[in-house]
Amino acid sequence: MHYTPGQLRNTVGLSKEAFRHWKKVVPAFANGKGHAPSFSSGDVLASAVLRRLTETVGVRISHLSEVAPAIFEVCNDSALGELRNKSLVIDLEKSSCVLVSSSTLSAGELFVVCALTPLIEALEFDLLNSSAPSSTKVGRAIPESRRLRKGDRL
Numbered sequence: 001m002h003y004t005p006g007q008l009r010n011t012v013g014l015s016k017e018a019f020r021h022w023k024k025v026v027p028a029f030a031n032g033k034g035h036a037p038s039f040s041s042g043d044v045l046a047s048a049v050l051r052r053l054t055e056t057v058g059v060r061i062s063h064l065s066e067v068a069p070a071i072f073e074v075c076n077d078s079a080l081g082e083l084r085n086k087s088l089v090i091d092l093e094k095s096s097c098v099l100v101s102s103s104t105l106s107a108g109e110l111f112v113v114c115a116l117t118p119l120i121e122a123l124e125f126d127l128l129n130s131s132a133p134s135s136t137k138v139g140r141a142i143p144e145s146r147r148l149r150k151g152d153r154l
Contacts, residue, residue, distance in 0.1 A: 002038035012047045025065045026050070028072045042076030049075070049088060066095040074099055 003011070009019050023029040028043060039047075049071055053059045064071075067090060074088060074097055083099070090097040 002040060003044055005037060005039070008039045008044055008047055011044055012051045014047075014051065022050075022061055025062045026068045027065070028068060040076055041080050042078075043072060045080065045083070046072040046075040053090075063092075067092055067097065070095060070097045 005019065008014075009016065014022065019029070028046065046068070050061065050064055050068060053064060054061050071088065071090065075083070078099075086099045086101060088097050089100050
């Protein structure tokens with residue numbers, strides 16, 4: 001089954017203005033064929049994923065433009081029924097995503113996963129190779145005399 005742009009917008013909750021902007025930055029929206037572009041149910045699902053990321057997490061759609069094709073591909077590779085009880089794990093740095101069984105995740109609708117190993121390795125490297133902490137790497141401590149106490153006014 002295929003859906004019109006209006007049906008996609010209404011289902012996902014995008015205004016006409018937002019849809020026009022998404023068409024500029026999300027390749028799958030710009031690939032409409034002729035005067036009557038149509039969208040698959042996988043396209044609608046991928047759009048809902050992007051909408052959830054922009055609305056719930058606050059990620060700008062322009063920051064998702066590189067990973068959007070992977071999201072559309074995964075959502076279109078299987079029928080909607082086959083995607084039930086699955087979750088998308090989205091890797092923004094590699095612009096990729098994979099399906100995983102939802103049973104491997106705890107209850108919830110949206111997860112943001114941040115691998116800690118690369119961060120720890122970078123921090124350890126910076127800390128071990130730094131003779132003195134710089135203000136750009138570590139926030140400066142606020143002197144006791146300058147800290148606000150309960151009841152203080154700004």
